[in-house]
Amino acid sequence: MIYIDRTCKETLYMQIYHQIKTDILQGSLKEGDLLQGSRGLANTLHVSRNTVDAAYGQLYAEGYIFPKKGIGYVVASLPKLTLSTSLETIENVKATHNNLLPPKQELPILYDLTNGSHSNDLFPKTLWKKATIECIEKLDSEQKLAKIIDKQGELYLRHTLLSYLKRIRGIHCTEDQIIITCGIQQSLEYICKLLANDKSYVFMEEPGYHKATAVFLNNNLKIQTVPVDEHGLMVSRLPANKEHCILYTTPSHQFPTGVTMPIHRRLELLSWAKENHSYILEDDFDSELRYYAKPIPSLQSIDMNDRVIYLGTFSKALSPTIRMGYMILPHKLLSRYNQIFQDYNATVPILNQYVVSHLIETGEYDRHVRRMNHVFRQRLECFEREFKNISSNLKLSSNGSGQYFLLEFSTSVSQDILIKKAAEQGVKVYSTMQFWQEKTDCPPNTLFLGFSKIDIKNIEDCVSRLKKAWSEWL
Amino acid sequence: MIYIDRTCKETLYMQIYHQIKTDILQGSLKEGDLLQGSRGLANTLHVSRNTVDAAYGQLYAEGYIFPKKGIGYVVASLPKLTLSTSLETIENVKATHNNLLPPKQELPILYDLTNGSHSNDLFPKTLWKKATIECIEKLDSEQKLAKIIDKQGELYLRHTLLSYLKRIRGIHCTEDQIIITCGIQQSLEYICKLLANDKSYVFMEEPGYHKATAVFLNNNLKIQTVPVDEHGLMVSRLPANKEHCILYTTPSHQFPTGVTMPIHRRLELLSWAKENHSYILEDDFDSELRYYAKPIPSLQSIDMNDRVIYLGTFSKALSPTIRMGYMILPHKLLSRYNQIFQDYNATVPILNQYVVSHLIETGEYDRHVRRMNHVFRQRLECFEREFKNISSNLKLSSNGSGQYFLLEFSTSVSQDILIKKAAEQGVKVYSTMQFWQEKTDCPPNTLFLGFSKIDIKNIEDCVSRLKKAWSEWL
Numbered sequence: 001m002i003y004i005d006r007t008c009k010e011t012l013y014m015q016i017y018h019q020i021k022t023d024i025l026q027g028s029l030k031e032g033d034l035l036q037g038s039r040g041l042a043n044t045l046h047v048s049r050n051t052v053d054a055a056y057g058q059l060y061a062e063g064y065i066f067p068k069k070g071i072g073y074v075v076a077s078l079p080k081l082t083l084s085t086s087l088e089t090i091e092n093v094k095a096t097h098n099n100l101l102p103p104k105q106e107l108p109i110l111y112d113l114t115n116g117s118h119s120n121d122l123f124p125k126t127l128w129k130k131a132t133i134e135c136i137e138k139l140d141s142e143q144k145l146a147k148i149i150d151k152q153g154e155l156y157l158r159h160t161l162l163s164y165l166k167r168i169r170g171i172h173c174t175e176d177q178i179i180i181t182c183g184i185q186q187s188l189e190y191i192c193k194l195l196a197n198d199k200s201y202v203f204m205e206e207p208g209y210h211k212a213t214a215v216f217l218n219n220n221l222k223i224q225t226v227p228v229d230e231h232g233l234m235v236s237r238l239p240a241n242k243e244h245c246i247l248y249t250t251p252s253h254q255f256p257t258g259v260t261m262p263i264h265r266r267l268e269l270l271s272w273a274k275e276n277h278s279y280i281l282e283d284d285f286d287s288e289l290r291y292y293a294k295p296i297p298s299l300q301s302i303d304m305n306d307r308v309i310y311l312g313t314f315s316k317a318l319s320p321t322i323r324m325g326y327m328i329l330p331h332k333l334l335s336r337y338n339q340i341f342q343d344y345n346a347t348v349p350i351l352n353q354y355v356v357s358h359l360i361e362t363g364e365y366d367r368h369v370r371r372m373n374h375v376f377r378q379r380l381e382c383f384e385r386e387f388k389n390i391s392s393n394l395k396l397s398s399n400g401s402g403q404y405f406l407l408e409f410s411t412s413v414s415q416d417i418l419i420k421k422a423a424e425q426g427v428k429v430y431s432t433m434q435f436w437q438e439k440t441d442c443p444p445n446t447l448f449l450g451f452s453k454i455d456i457k458n459i460e461d462c463v464s465r466l467k468k469a470w471s472e473w474l
Numbered sequence: 475m476i477y478i479d480r481t482c483k484e485t486l487y488m489q490i491y492h493q494i495k496t497d498i499l500q501g502s503l504k505e506g507d508l509l510q511g512s513r514g515l516a517n518t519l520h521v522s523r524n525t526v527d528a529a530y531g532q533l534y535a536e537g538y539i540f541p542k543k544g545i546g547y548v549v550a551s552l553p554k555l556t557l558s559t560s561l562e563t564i565e566n567v568k569a570t571h572n573n574l575l576p577p578k579q580e581l582p583i584l585y586d587l588t589n590g591s592h593s594n595d596l597f598p599k600t601l602w603k604k605a606t607i608e609c610i611e612k613l614d615s616e617q618k619l620a621k622i623i624d625k626q627g628e629l630y631l632r633h634t635l636l637s638y639l640k641r642i643r644g645i646h647c648t649e650d651q652i653i654i655t656c657g658i659q660q661s662l663e664y665i666c667k668l669l670a671n672d673k674s675y676v677f678m679e680e681p682g683y684h685k686a687t688a689v690f691l692n693n694n695l696k697i698q699t700v701p702v703d704e705h706g707l708m709v710s711r712l713p714a715n716k717e718h719c720i721l722y723t724t725p726s727h728q729f730p731t732g733v734t735m736p737i738h739r740r741l742e743l744l745s746w747a748k749e750n751h752s753y754i755l756e757d758d759f760d761s762e763l764r765y766y767a768k769p770i771p772s773l774q775s776i777d778m779n780d781r782v783i784y785l786g787t788f789s790k791a792l793s794p795t796i797r798m799g800y801m802i803l804p805h806k807l808l809s810r811y812n813q814i815f816q817d818y819n820a821t822v823p824i825l826n827q828y829v830v831s832h833l834i835e836t837g838e839y840d841r842h843v844r845r846m847n848h849v850f851r852q853r854l855e856c857f858e859r860e861f862k863n864i865s866s867n868l869k870l871s872s873n874g875s876g877q878y879f880l881l882e883f884s885t886s887v888s889q890d891i892l893i894k895k896a897a898e899q900g901v902k903v904y905s906t907m908q909f910w911q912e913k914t915d916c917p918p919n920t921l922f923l924g925f926s927k928i929d930i931k932n933i934e935d936c937v938s939r940l941k942k943a944w945s946e947w948l
Contacts, residue, residue, distance in 0.1 A: 061766075140597075
């Protein structure tokens with residue numbers, strides 16, 4: 001018996017459809033049962049015949065019923081199935097999952113000295129809006145609003161990016177070597193597929209960038225760590241007889257120690273890569289943000305042997321929310337790239353690619369980077385001033401660039417306690433433990449503090465809270 | 475000898491920096507050589523002392539020189555290195571690469587019956603602009619313009635998407651099961667990392683979606699094909715004793731045959747997955763585009779055993795240029811997802827996520843989908859009409875949905891010849907060969923024709939050109 005509810009929001013034909021479907025699934029309508037003719041049912045229900053036809057059409061499209069010539073619609077044969085839910089199981093899993101979530105933050109955090117996020121006002125909102133409108137029109141006139149896009153990224157962006165990188169980072173390459181990705185991790189995913197096999201391993205700086213490590217591990221690469229000194233990755237500790245390896249490094253601003261690899265070490269590293277037929281992944285993540293000297297030319301710019309894969313991102317100078325980065329492949333990897341990714345789609349929306357290209361082309365990007373440098377330099381100097389006055393037991397390490405610094409206590413104290421005490425005063429600071437593969441090698445009394453999210457007017461208060469929190473060890 | 479050119483665009487300090495650096499790299503300044511004092515050099519060059527200090531500071535930052543107490547700057551020790559270029563090699567590789575590029579298109583293509591791209595006018599340009607402006611303001615007020623974003627995608631989008639999918643596709647899940655990705659391929663990359671190990675293999679429909687195959691192969695999965703009949707993937711051909719497998723399927727609109735899997739087959743498939751502890755990847759890529767019946771409820775909506783991973787995309791209903799899709803994980807995979815991707819970043823820009831969410835929330839997305847359905851239905855019907863009149867030797871297969879159809883010749887002729895002849899008349903049609911793992915099983919006389927990019931007013935001319943091209947076989 002079908003019941004029609006005219007006050008219900010559901011259309012009449014869907015009501016009929018649902019009730020017949022339920023009858024079939026619950027077994028009250030069985031295989032071979034004949035449905036009432038559509039004219040008859042329409043009369044019974046006081047609906048139009050089209051309504052019943054639509055319901056029957058849908059049931060037929062889904063395979064619940066089929067038309068029998070000269071008779072009408074008949075219920076199809078369905079396999080006997082326990083569709084009995086395992087709902088309790090689902091609930092159990094849900095409960096377990098909820099237990100895995102971090103406990104609720106009990107104390108209000110006033111200042112989060114995190115890494116990566118910026119204060120909201122640093123996003124070039126007006127520029128972005130204006131560029132978006134212009135680029136939608138440009139894409140429209142080029143008939144590109146709905147066309148499958150180049151897997152490597154749009155030539156317009158690769159072209160302006162190339163001239164920018166030549167100028168700023170000394171990059172030498174052609175547009176066909178540039179691949180636009182949705183960030184460093186996506187670039188690393190591609191590289192793992194390009195270079196790695198089951199037996200591959202990768203050399204990582206210790207300490208190093210944990211988000212790169214995550215990608216390598218998820219691609220079944222073995223990680224071998226290389227220590228870092230005041231000149232960055234210690235090339236002398238690399239084995240000489242390991243061929244066809246991958247080495248990941250942050251030479252211009254080692255993450256997280258902040259040191260810069262000087263030219264002699266860079267040349268040694270390139271020499272090692274050449275002799276060992278290995279590739280260097282140069283992550284140049286924040287090279288535009290240097291406050292006292294110009295950015296140091298990239299490894300890629302002095303590599304003459306096609307051994308460097310250059311990785312960049314717009315997350316630091318623009319915003320982490322735009323999810324855009326790039327990699328530059330050596331020429332000799334291009335044919336392999338084109339072969340193994342031939343059926344792949346691009347990962348970055350065309351409009352966003354055009355907006356960034358437009359900002360670079362018009363010089364707005366340069367102006368924005370200068371503004372960011374000004375803001376970040378002021379924040380860093382403010383932190384340096386404030387911490388200087390506190391105690392000689394505290395050492396702030398920064399190389400005058402980027403968006404973070406390390407804070408080292410000469411007194412004996414553990415990170416956990418320092419973090420907890422700071423949180424009690426409303427300041428969130430971070431452990432350096434996550435950057436170490438060998439956790440026991442991590443200095444227990446060094447913290448990671450980012451200054452990209454805190455407003456300069458709050459730094460004084462923030463540091464005085466930290467002073468209060470840590471008075472015991474100062 | 476340093477030479478200053480005041481007419482040159484380069485700043486004075488960069489001129490000094492570059493000349494000293496070149497001297498060091500070329501060996502005319504050697505290890506231990508003392509640089510002239512900055513005051514003296516400034517006097518010699520008639521520049522300010524700050525200018526020389528800036529140049530020396532940069533050279534120091536890069537490790538070319540270092541300060542010796544009481545003496546001044548001294549040239550650092552650099553390893554002897556042949557930086558001799560292998561430029562010829564690079565040129566050779568370049569030449570080889572260029573040879574790999576497809577030959578230039580000799581004939582002008584008037585109508586490209588491709589898959590995936592839409593005609594430019596189908597992009598909701600005005601809506602997108604308006605929504606972008608509104609969403610930038612919304613993000614600004616929520617202080618989210620420059621903050622690291624949720625790796626799963628923004629809750630705002632997951633929330634509106636969830637209610638949309640419940641309504642349209644019968645999806646049952648919670649927001650925490652939804653992961654926003656930059657497309658189906660990105661979803662599959664995640665799934666490979668979630669489910670696969672070295673011994674894993676994946677069941678694929680034959681013929682099937684080649685872009686999914688590409689991802690599985692790049693993740694070292696073994697492909698085992700399963701034939702497709704008029705009800706889609708033939709569940710009876712699946713082995714019963716294979717545990718913990720992955721099965722990829724397009725049940726609502728099999729790619730490329732176009733058939734729909736009816737309910738009895740769906741239930742069989744779910745039963746197989748349950749018994750074999752295997753996962754079904756349900757690619758529901760164009761389920762919104764159905765022209766005669768409502769979309770068929772998804773497999774996910776009738777799965778009660780947490781065996782279906784649902785995959786969707788905005789490429790078909792909105793545009794392939796926005797690079798946005800999603801997957802819905804079963805509850806029991808969530809803790810593993812959170813564990814192995816805990817250090818991963820999101821892949822889709824926050825602004826684009828907000829724009830799509832805004833379109834769904836305001837009902838604009840529904841209205842847009844209806845417009846797309848209207849346009850595509852008209853195009854499909856126009857093709858059907860035009861081809862019907864041509865010859866009984868041609869069979870057009872479509873299930874009244876999507877953006878493509880297959881064209882089968884009952885006469886004996888090869889795809890290559892048909893494609894070549896069509897191109898000579900300015901129409902690009904496609905082979906079905908790429909969808910087959912076992913190329914010899916591909917019917918030689920079936921072509922793939924997409925109607926998402928051609929304007930309806932051109933279809934008559936397009937078909938009359940094809941008639942001319944293929945007259946021999948009609």
